[in-house]
Amino acid sequence: MDWSDLRYALAIGVGGSLGAAARQLGVNHTTVLRRLDALEARLGARLFERLRTGYLPTEAGALVLEQARRMAAQADEIERRVQGRDRELTGLLRVTTAFVVMEHLLPQPLADFARQFPGIEVEVVENAFLVDLARRSAEASGSWSQREADVAVRISGNVAEHLVGRPLGPAQCRVYARRGQMDLPQTITPLATLIREAPWVGFERDAQSRVYDRWMRQHLAQSRVRVRVDIFNAAAAMIRTGIGVGILPVFMEARHPELLAVSDPLPELEVPVWMLTHPDLRDTARVRAFMQHVGDAIAVTLKA
Missing domain, CATH: 3.40.190.10 (Periplasmic binding protein-like II)
Structure with missing residues:
Protein backbone atom coordinates (compact mmCIF):
# COMPACT_ATOMS: atom_id res chain seq x y z
CA MET A 1 0.00 0.00 0.00
CA ASP A 2 1.26 3.45 -0.92
CA TRP A 3 1.71 5.62 2.21
CA SER A 4 1.10 8.65 0.00
CA ASP A 5 -2.47 7.47 -0.66
CA LEU A 6 -3.06 7.04 3.05
CA ARG A 7 -2.03 10.66 3.60
CA TYR A 8 -4.82 11.76 1.30
CA ALA A 9 -7.35 9.65 3.19
CA LEU A 10 -6.08 11.03 6.49
CA ALA A 11 -6.41 14.61 5.22
CA ILE A 12 -10.03 13.94 4.20
CA GLY A 13 -10.76 12.41 7.58
CA VAL A 14 -9.28 15.41 9.39
CA GLY A 15 -10.85 18.07 7.17
CA GLY A 16 -14.17 16.36 6.54
CA SER A 17 -14.25 17.25 2.84
CA LEU A 18 -12.28 17.08 -0.39
CA GLY A 19 -11.84 20.85 -0.37
CA ALA A 20 -10.39 20.94 3.14
CA ALA A 21 -8.04 18.06 2.31
CA ALA A 22 -6.92 19.80 -0.90
CA ARG A 23 -6.09 23.00 1.01
CA GLN A 24 -4.17 21.07 3.64
CA LEU A 25 -2.15 19.11 1.10
CA GLY A 26 -1.65 22.00 -1.32
CA VAL A 27 -3.21 20.18 -4.27
CA ASN A 28 -6.42 20.56 -6.25
CA HIS A 29 -9.79 19.01 -5.50
CA THR A 30 -9.66 16.49 -8.34
CA THR A 31 -6.29 15.13 -7.23
CA VAL A 32 -7.67 14.32 -3.80
CA LEU A 33 -10.70 12.57 -5.29
CA ARG A 34 -8.54 10.59 -7.72
CA ARG A 35 -6.21 9.38 -4.97
CA LEU A 36 -9.14 8.42 -2.75
CA ASP A 37 -10.81 6.50 -5.57
CA ALA A 38 -7.55 4.66 -6.26
CA LEU A 39 -7.14 3.74 -2.59
CA GLU A 40 -10.71 2.49 -2.28
CA ALA A 41 -10.29 0.43 -5.45
CA ARG A 42 -7.06 -1.09 -4.15
CA LEU A 43 -8.63 -1.99 -0.81
CA GLY A 44 -11.94 -3.06 -2.29
CA ALA A 45 -13.84 -1.05 0.33
CA ARG A 46 -15.60 2.28 0.57
CA LEU A 47 -13.80 4.47 3.10
CA PHE A 48 -16.13 7.48 3.24
CA GLU A 49 -19.84 8.11 2.93
CA ARG A 50 -20.31 11.05 0.53
CA LEU A 51 -22.87 13.19 2.39
CA ARG A 52 -24.11 16.66 1.57
CA THR A 53 -22.55 17.87 4.82
CA GLY A 54 -19.17 16.30 4.07
CA TYR A 55 -17.25 13.05 4.00
CA LEU A 56 -18.01 10.70 6.92
CA PRO A 57 -15.70 7.69 7.50
CA THR A 58 -17.28 4.25 7.13
CA GLU A 59 -16.33 1.45 9.50
CA ALA A 60 -13.54 0.48 7.11
CA GLY A 61 -12.56 4.13 6.76
CA ALA A 62 -12.30 4.58 10.52
CA LEU A 63 -9.94 1.61 10.68
CA VAL A 64 -7.78 2.99 7.87
CA LEU A 65 -7.65 6.45 9.48
CA GLU A 66 -6.62 4.99 12.83
CA GLN A 67 -3.73 3.15 11.23
CA ALA A 68 -2.79 6.13 9.06
CA ARG A 69 -2.54 8.36 12.15
CA ARG A 70 -0.18 5.85 13.73
CA MET A 71 1.92 5.69 10.60
CA ALA A 72 2.11 9.49 10.41
CA ALA A 73 3.22 9.67 14.03
CA GLN A 74 5.86 6.99 13.46
CA ALA A 75 7.15 8.75 10.35
CA ASP A 76 7.45 11.99 12.33
CA GLU A 77 9.28 10.20 15.14
CA ILE A 78 11.79 8.65 12.73
CA GLU A 79 12.53 12.06 11.22
CA ARG A 80 12.84 13.76 14.63
CA ARG A 81 15.23 11.09 15.90
CA VAL A 82 17.39 11.35 12.81
CA GLN A 83 17.43 15.14 12.98
CA GLY A 84 18.22 14.95 16.68
CA ARG A 85 21.53 13.33 15.80
CA ASP A 86 22.46 16.03 13.31
CA ARG A 87 25.82 17.47 14.32
CA GLU A 88 26.19 20.05 11.57
CA LEU A 89 25.70 23.76 12.26
CA THR A 90 23.84 24.14 8.97
CA GLY A 91 20.33 23.91 7.64
CA LEU A 92 16.91 25.39 8.31
CA LEU A 93 15.72 26.18 11.84
CA ARG A 94 12.07 27.16 12.28
CA VAL A 95 11.19 29.26 15.32
CA THR A 96 7.69 30.15 16.47
CA THR A 97 6.92 33.03 18.80
CA ALA A 98 4.44 35.78 19.55
CA PHE A 99 4.50 39.13 17.74
CA VAL A 100 5.53 41.06 20.86
CA VAL A 101 8.51 38.74 21.45
CA MET A 102 9.62 39.04 17.84
CA GLU A 103 9.50 42.82 17.93
CA HIS A 104 11.07 43.44 21.33
CA LEU A 105 13.15 40.45 22.47
CA LEU A 106 14.35 38.52 19.41
CA PRO A 107 15.73 40.98 16.81
CA GLN A 108 19.23 41.69 18.18
CA PRO A 109 19.90 38.18 19.57
CA LEU A 110 18.67 36.71 16.29
CA ALA A 111 20.88 39.04 14.23
CA ASP A 112 23.92 38.19 16.37
CA PHE A 113 23.16 34.47 16.00
CA ALA A 114 22.85 34.79 12.22
CA ARG A 115 26.25 36.47 12.03
CA GLN A 116 27.91 33.86 14.22
CA PHE A 117 26.30 30.86 12.47
CA PRO A 118 25.97 31.82 8.79
CA GLY A 119 25.23 28.24 7.77
CA ILE A 120 21.97 28.16 9.72
CA GLU A 121 18.92 29.75 8.10
CA VAL A 122 16.44 30.82 10.77
CA GLU A 123 12.79 31.16 9.79
CA VAL A 124 10.57 32.88 12.35
CA VAL A 125 6.84 32.21 12.33
CA GLU A 126 4.74 34.52 14.47
CA ASN A 127 1.98 32.65 16.20
CA ALA A 128 0.08 33.67 19.31
CA PHE A 129 -0.28 30.06 20.42
CA LEU A 130 2.22 27.30 21.02
CA VAL A 131 2.18 25.19 17.88
CA ASP A 132 2.95 21.48 17.83
CA LEU A 133 6.72 21.00 17.89
CA ALA A 134 6.31 17.36 16.91
CA ARG A 135 3.77 17.52 14.08
CA ARG A 136 4.56 17.91 10.41
CA SER A 137 2.39 20.01 8.13
CA ALA A 138 1.83 19.73 4.42
CA GLU A 139 3.58 21.90 1.87
CA ALA A 140 2.43 22.67 -1.64
CA SER A 141 4.17 19.53 -2.85
CA GLY A 142 1.72 17.46 -0.84
CA SER A 143 4.42 15.82 1.27
CA TRP A 144 4.60 15.91 5.06
CA SER A 145 7.95 17.63 4.97
CA GLN A 146 7.68 20.82 7.02
CA ARG A 147 7.64 20.87 10.79
CA GLU A 148 5.47 23.63 12.24
CA ALA A 149 8.48 24.66 14.36
CA ASP A 150 11.73 23.35 15.84
CA VAL A 151 11.97 25.88 18.67
CA ALA A 152 9.33 27.99 20.42
CA VAL A 153 9.86 31.19 22.42
CA ARG A 154 6.77 31.72 24.50
CA ILE A 155 5.41 33.92 27.27
CA SER A 156 3.41 31.36 29.21
CA GLY A 157 2.76 30.14 32.71
CA ASN A 158 2.01 26.64 31.41
CA VAL A 159 4.00 24.59 28.93
CA ALA A 160 3.43 21.09 27.63
CA GLU A 161 5.09 18.44 29.78
CA HIS A 162 6.49 16.56 26.77
CA LEU A 163 8.60 19.56 25.67
CA VAL A 164 12.05 20.42 26.98
CA GLY A 165 13.71 23.78 27.48
CA ARG A 166 14.16 26.43 30.10
CA PRO A 167 12.58 29.59 31.46
CA LEU A 168 14.63 32.59 30.32
CA GLY A 169 13.27 34.97 32.93
CA PRO A 170 10.10 36.73 34.01
CA ALA A 171 8.08 39.03 31.78
CA GLN A 172 6.85 41.66 34.22
CA GLU A 270 4.43 38.14 35.98
CA VAL A 271 4.75 35.30 33.46
CA PRO A 272 7.92 33.38 32.50
CA VAL A 273 9.40 33.52 29.02
CA TRP A 274 10.23 29.99 27.84
CA MET A 275 12.43 28.57 25.11
CA LEU A 276 11.23 25.08 24.17
CA THR A 277 11.88 22.25 21.75
CA HIS A 278 10.91 18.62 21.28
CA PRO A 279 13.05 16.08 23.21
CA ASP A 280 14.07 14.36 19.97
CA LEU A 281 15.52 17.62 18.63
CA ARG A 282 17.43 18.91 21.65
CA ASP A 283 20.69 17.27 20.53
CA THR A 284 20.51 18.72 17.03
CA ALA A 285 23.47 21.05 16.70
CA ARG A 286 21.59 24.02 15.26
CA VAL A 287 18.78 23.70 17.83
CA ARG A 288 21.25 23.45 20.70
CA ALA A 289 23.25 26.43 19.44
CA PHE A 290 20.14 28.58 19.00
CA MET A 291 18.72 27.75 22.42
CA GLN A 292 22.03 28.53 24.10
CA HIS A 293 23.09 31.72 22.31
CA VAL A 294 19.71 33.35 21.70
CA GLY A 295 18.31 32.08 24.99
CA ASP A 296 21.21 33.54 26.98
CA ALA A 297 20.84 36.92 25.24
CA ILE A 298 17.09 37.10 25.94
CA ALA A 299 17.72 36.10 29.56
CA VAL A 300 20.11 39.04 29.96
CA THR A 301 17.48 41.44 28.58
CA LEU A 302 14.81 40.15 30.94
CA LYS A 303 17.08 40.59 33.95
CA ALA A 304 18.03 44.15 33.01
Whole structure:
Protein backbone atom coordinates (compact mmCIF):
# COMPACT_ATOMS: atom_id res chain seq x y z
CA MET A 1 0.00 0.00 0.00
CA ASP A 2 1.26 3.45 -0.92
CA TRP A 3 1.71 5.62 2.21
CA SER A 4 1.10 8.65 0.00
CA ASP A 5 -2.47 7.47 -0.66
CA LEU A 6 -3.06 7.04 3.05
CA ARG A 7 -2.03 10.66 3.60
CA TYR A 8 -4.82 11.76 1.30
CA ALA A 9 -7.35 9.65 3.19
CA LEU A 10 -6.08 11.03 6.49
CA ALA A 11 -6.41 14.61 5.22
CA ILE A 12 -10.03 13.94 4.20
CA GLY A 13 -10.76 12.41 7.58
CA VAL A 14 -9.28 15.41 9.39
CA GLY A 15 -10.85 18.07 7.17
CA GLY A 16 -14.17 16.36 6.54
CA SER A 17 -14.25 17.25 2.84
CA LEU A 18 -12.28 17.08 -0.39
CA GLY A 19 -11.84 20.85 -0.37
CA ALA A 20 -10.39 20.94 3.14
CA ALA A 21 -8.04 18.06 2.31
CA ALA A 22 -6.92 19.80 -0.90
CA ARG A 23 -6.09 23.00 1.01
CA GLN A 24 -4.17 21.07 3.64
CA LEU A 25 -2.15 19.11 1.10
CA GLY A 26 -1.65 22.00 -1.32
CA VAL A 27 -3.21 20.18 -4.27
CA ASN A 28 -6.42 20.56 -6.25
CA HIS A 29 -9.79 19.01 -5.50
CA THR A 30 -9.66 16.49 -8.34
CA THR A 31 -6.29 15.13 -7.23
CA VAL A 32 -7.67 14.32 -3.80
CA LEU A 33 -10.70 12.57 -5.29
CA ARG A 34 -8.54 10.59 -7.72
CA ARG A 35 -6.21 9.38 -4.97
CA LEU A 36 -9.14 8.42 -2.75
CA ASP A 37 -10.81 6.50 -5.57
CA ALA A 38 -7.55 4.66 -6.26
CA LEU A 39 -7.14 3.74 -2.59
CA GLU A 40 -10.71 2.49 -2.28
CA ALA A 41 -10.29 0.43 -5.45
CA ARG A 42 -7.06 -1.09 -4.15
CA LEU A 43 -8.63 -1.99 -0.81
CA GLY A 44 -11.94 -3.06 -2.29
CA ALA A 45 -13.84 -1.05 0.33
CA ARG A 46 -15.60 2.28 0.57
CA LEU A 47 -13.80 4.47 3.10
CA PHE A 48 -16.13 7.48 3.24
CA GLU A 49 -19.84 8.11 2.93
CA ARG A 50 -20.31 11.05 0.53
CA LEU A 51 -22.87 13.19 2.39
CA ARG A 52 -24.11 16.66 1.57
CA THR A 53 -22.55 17.87 4.82
CA GLY A 54 -19.17 16.30 4.07
CA TYR A 55 -17.25 13.05 4.00
CA LEU A 56 -18.01 10.70 6.92
CA PRO A 57 -15.70 7.69 7.50
CA THR A 58 -17.28 4.25 7.13
CA GLU A 59 -16.33 1.45 9.50
CA ALA A 60 -13.54 0.48 7.11
CA GLY A 61 -12.56 4.13 6.76
CA ALA A 62 -12.30 4.58 10.52
CA LEU A 63 -9.94 1.61 10.68
CA VAL A 64 -7.78 2.99 7.87
CA LEU A 65 -7.65 6.45 9.48
CA GLU A 66 -6.62 4.99 12.83
CA GLN A 67 -3.73 3.15 11.23
CA ALA A 68 -2.79 6.13 9.06
CA ARG A 69 -2.54 8.36 12.15
CA ARG A 70 -0.18 5.85 13.73
CA MET A 71 1.92 5.69 10.60
CA ALA A 72 2.11 9.49 10.41
CA ALA A 73 3.22 9.67 14.03
CA GLN A 74 5.86 6.99 13.46
CA ALA A 75 7.15 8.75 10.35
CA ASP A 76 7.45 11.99 12.33
CA GLU A 77 9.28 10.20 15.14
CA ILE A 78 11.79 8.65 12.73
CA GLU A 79 12.53 12.06 11.22
CA ARG A 80 12.84 13.76 14.63
CA ARG A 81 15.23 11.09 15.90
CA VAL A 82 17.39 11.35 12.81
CA GLN A 83 17.43 15.14 12.98
CA GLY A 84 18.22 14.95 16.68
CA ARG A 85 21.53 13.33 15.80
CA ASP A 86 22.46 16.03 13.31
CA ARG A 87 25.82 17.47 14.32
CA GLU A 88 26.19 20.05 11.57
CA LEU A 89 25.70 23.76 12.26
CA THR A 90 23.84 24.14 8.97
CA GLY A 91 20.33 23.91 7.64
CA LEU A 92 16.91 25.39 8.31
CA LEU A 93 15.72 26.18 11.84
CA ARG A 94 12.07 27.16 12.28
CA VAL A 95 11.19 29.26 15.32
CA THR A 96 7.69 30.15 16.47
CA THR A 97 6.92 33.03 18.80
CA ALA A 98 4.44 35.78 19.55
CA PHE A 99 4.50 39.13 17.74
CA VAL A 100 5.53 41.06 20.86
CA VAL A 101 8.51 38.74 21.45
CA MET A 102 9.62 39.04 17.84
CA GLU A 103 9.50 42.82 17.93
CA HIS A 104 11.07 43.44 21.33
CA LEU A 105 13.15 40.45 22.47
CA LEU A 106 14.35 38.52 19.41
CA PRO A 107 15.73 40.98 16.81
CA GLN A 108 19.23 41.69 18.18
CA PRO A 109 19.90 38.18 19.57
CA LEU A 110 18.67 36.71 16.29
CA ALA A 111 20.88 39.04 14.23
CA ASP A 112 23.92 38.19 16.37
CA PHE A 113 23.16 34.47 16.00
CA ALA A 114 22.85 34.79 12.22
CA ARG A 115 26.25 36.47 12.03
CA GLN A 116 27.91 33.86 14.22
CA PHE A 117 26.30 30.86 12.47
CA PRO A 118 25.97 31.82 8.79
CA GLY A 119 25.23 28.24 7.77
CA ILE A 120 21.97 28.16 9.72
CA GLU A 121 18.92 29.75 8.10
CA VAL A 122 16.44 30.82 10.77
CA GLU A 123 12.79 31.16 9.79
CA VAL A 124 10.57 32.88 12.35
CA VAL A 125 6.84 32.21 12.33
CA GLU A 126 4.74 34.52 14.47
CA ASN A 127 1.98 32.65 16.20
CA ALA A 128 0.08 33.67 19.31
CA PHE A 129 -0.28 30.06 20.42
CA LEU A 130 2.22 27.30 21.02
CA VAL A 131 2.18 25.19 17.88
CA ASP A 132 2.95 21.48 17.83
CA LEU A 133 6.72 21.00 17.89
CA ALA A 134 6.31 17.36 16.91
CA ARG A 135 3.77 17.52 14.08
CA ARG A 136 4.56 17.91 10.41
CA SER A 137 2.39 20.01 8.13
CA ALA A 138 1.83 19.73 4.42
CA GLU A 139 3.58 21.90 1.87
CA ALA A 140 2.43 22.67 -1.64
CA SER A 141 4.17 19.53 -2.85
CA GLY A 142 1.72 17.46 -0.84
CA SER A 143 4.42 15.82 1.27
CA TRP A 144 4.60 15.91 5.06
CA SER A 145 7.95 17.63 4.97
CA GLN A 146 7.68 20.82 7.02
CA ARG A 147 7.64 20.87 10.79
CA GLU A 148 5.47 23.63 12.24
CA ALA A 149 8.48 24.66 14.36
CA ASP A 150 11.73 23.35 15.84
CA VAL A 151 11.97 25.88 18.67
CA ALA A 152 9.33 27.99 20.42
CA VAL A 153 9.86 31.19 22.42
CA ARG A 154 6.77 31.72 24.50
CA ILE A 155 5.41 33.92 27.27
CA SER A 156 3.41 31.36 29.21
CA GLY A 157 2.76 30.14 32.71
CA ASN A 158 2.01 26.64 31.41
CA VAL A 159 4.00 24.59 28.93
CA ALA A 160 3.43 21.09 27.63
CA GLU A 161 5.09 18.44 29.78
CA HIS A 162 6.49 16.56 26.77
CA LEU A 163 8.60 19.56 25.67
CA VAL A 164 12.05 20.42 26.98
CA GLY A 165 13.71 23.78 27.48
CA ARG A 166 14.16 26.43 30.10
CA PRO A 167 12.58 29.59 31.46
CA LEU A 168 14.63 32.59 30.32
CA GLY A 169 13.27 34.97 32.93
CA PRO A 170 10.10 36.73 34.01
CA ALA A 171 8.08 39.03 31.78
CA GLN A 172 6.85 41.66 34.22
CA CYS A 173 4.00 44.05 33.48
CA ARG A 174 3.24 47.59 34.65
CA VAL A 175 0.62 50.19 33.85
CA TYR A 176 1.85 52.84 31.38
CA ALA A 177 0.69 56.29 30.28
CA ARG A 178 1.84 58.78 27.68
CA ARG A 179 4.63 60.92 29.06
CA GLY A 180 3.55 64.54 29.58
CA GLN A 181 -0.18 63.82 29.12
CA MET A 182 -1.60 66.15 31.77
CA ASP A 183 -4.97 64.41 32.14
CA LEU A 184 -3.25 61.09 32.89
CA PRO A 185 -1.12 60.04 35.90
CA GLN A 186 2.56 60.92 35.56
CA THR A 187 3.97 59.27 38.68
CA ILE A 188 3.72 55.85 40.34
CA THR A 189 0.10 55.63 41.43
CA PRO A 190 -1.69 53.00 43.53
CA LEU A 191 -3.33 50.43 41.29
CA ALA A 192 -6.69 50.89 42.97
CA THR A 193 -6.61 54.60 42.09
CA LEU A 194 -5.70 53.88 38.46
CA ILE A 195 -8.53 51.38 38.15
CA ARG A 196 -11.01 53.76 39.72
CA GLU A 197 -10.04 57.09 38.14
CA ALA A 198 -8.02 56.64 34.92
CA PRO A 199 -9.38 55.92 31.43
CA TRP A 200 -8.05 52.64 30.07
CA VAL A 201 -6.90 50.90 26.92
CA GLY A 202 -8.16 47.35 27.40
CA PHE A 203 -8.11 44.03 25.61
CA GLU A 204 -10.98 42.40 23.77
CA ARG A 205 -14.04 42.11 25.98
CA ASP A 206 -14.54 38.37 25.52
CA ALA A 207 -10.86 37.36 25.39
CA GLN A 208 -9.79 35.13 28.29
CA SER A 209 -7.06 32.81 27.01
CA ARG A 210 -4.18 34.86 28.48
CA VAL A 211 -3.55 35.85 32.08
CA TYR A 212 -3.71 39.50 30.92
CA ASP A 213 -7.20 38.98 29.48
CA ARG A 214 -8.46 37.46 32.72
CA TRP A 215 -6.89 40.28 34.74
CA MET A 216 -8.66 42.87 32.61
CA ARG A 217 -12.03 41.14 32.99
CA GLN A 218 -11.60 40.93 36.74
CA HIS A 219 -10.26 44.42 37.49
CA LEU A 220 -11.69 46.70 34.80
CA ALA A 221 -15.33 45.65 34.82
CA GLN A 222 -16.38 49.00 36.29
CA SER A 223 -13.60 51.15 34.79
CA ARG A 224 -13.69 53.55 31.87
CA VAL A 225 -12.35 51.52 28.98
CA ARG A 226 -12.11 53.85 26.01
CA VAL A 227 -10.54 51.50 23.46
CA ARG A 228 -10.08 47.72 23.26
CA VAL A 229 -7.38 45.95 21.22
CA ASP A 230 -6.12 42.41 20.83
CA ILE A 231 -2.32 42.46 21.30
CA PHE A 232 0.30 44.40 23.26
CA ASN A 233 1.68 46.20 20.21
CA ALA A 234 -1.76 47.62 19.46
CA ALA A 235 -2.14 48.57 23.13
CA ALA A 236 1.17 50.46 23.04
CA ALA A 237 0.09 52.28 19.88
CA MET A 238 -3.10 53.47 21.58
CA ILE A 239 -1.40 54.39 24.86
CA ARG A 240 1.01 56.56 22.85
CA THR A 241 -1.95 58.66 21.71
CA GLY A 242 -2.75 59.64 25.30
CA ILE A 243 -6.26 58.17 25.16
CA GLY A 244 -5.73 56.17 28.34
CA VAL A 245 -3.47 53.99 30.44
CA GLY A 246 -2.83 50.31 29.85
CA ILE A 247 -0.70 47.34 30.85
CA LEU A 248 2.45 46.45 28.89
CA PRO A 249 5.41 44.13 29.47
CA VAL A 250 8.35 45.98 31.00
CA PHE A 251 10.64 44.75 28.20
CA MET A 252 8.73 47.05 25.80
CA GLU A 253 9.96 50.20 27.58
CA ALA A 254 13.15 50.57 25.56
CA ARG A 255 11.23 50.88 22.28
CA HIS A 256 8.67 53.34 23.70
CA PRO A 257 10.47 56.22 25.46
CA GLU A 258 7.33 58.36 25.06
CA LEU A 259 5.61 56.14 27.64
CA LEU A 260 6.26 56.02 31.37
CA ALA A 261 5.32 53.52 34.04
CA VAL A 262 2.65 54.77 36.44
CA SER A 263 2.41 51.63 38.59
CA ASP A 264 4.73 49.21 40.30
CA PRO A 265 5.18 45.79 38.63
CA LEU A 266 2.00 43.74 38.93
CA PRO A 267 2.91 40.41 40.59
CA GLU A 268 -0.18 38.59 39.32
CA LEU A 269 0.84 39.39 35.73
CA GLU A 270 4.43 38.14 35.98
CA VAL A 271 4.75 35.30 33.46
CA PRO A 272 7.92 33.38 32.50
CA VAL A 273 9.40 33.52 29.02
CA TRP A 274 10.23 29.99 27.84
CA MET A 275 12.43 28.57 25.11
CA LEU A 276 11.23 25.08 24.17
CA THR A 277 11.88 22.25 21.75
CA HIS A 278 10.91 18.62 21.28
CA PRO A 279 13.05 16.08 23.21
CA ASP A 280 14.07 14.36 19.97
CA LEU A 281 15.52 17.62 18.63
CA ARG A 282 17.43 18.91 21.65
CA ASP A 283 20.69 17.27 20.53
CA THR A 284 20.51 18.72 17.03
CA ALA A 285 23.47 21.05 16.70
CA ARG A 286 21.59 24.02 15.26
CA VAL A 287 18.78 23.70 17.83
CA ARG A 288 21.25 23.45 20.70
CA ALA A 289 23.25 26.43 19.44
CA PHE A 290 20.14 28.58 19.00
CA MET A 291 18.72 27.75 22.42
CA GLN A 292 22.03 28.53 24.10
CA HIS A 293 23.09 31.72 22.31
CA VAL A 294 19.71 33.35 21.70
CA GLY A 295 18.31 32.08 24.99
CA ASP A 296 21.21 33.54 26.98
CA ALA A 297 20.84 36.92 25.24
CA ILE A 298 17.09 37.10 25.94
CA ALA A 299 17.72 36.10 29.56
CA VAL A 300 20.11 39.04 29.96
CA THR A 301 17.48 41.44 28.58
CA LEU A 302 14.81 40.15 30.94
CA LYS A 303 17.08 40.59 33.95
CA ALA A 304 18.03 44.15 33.01
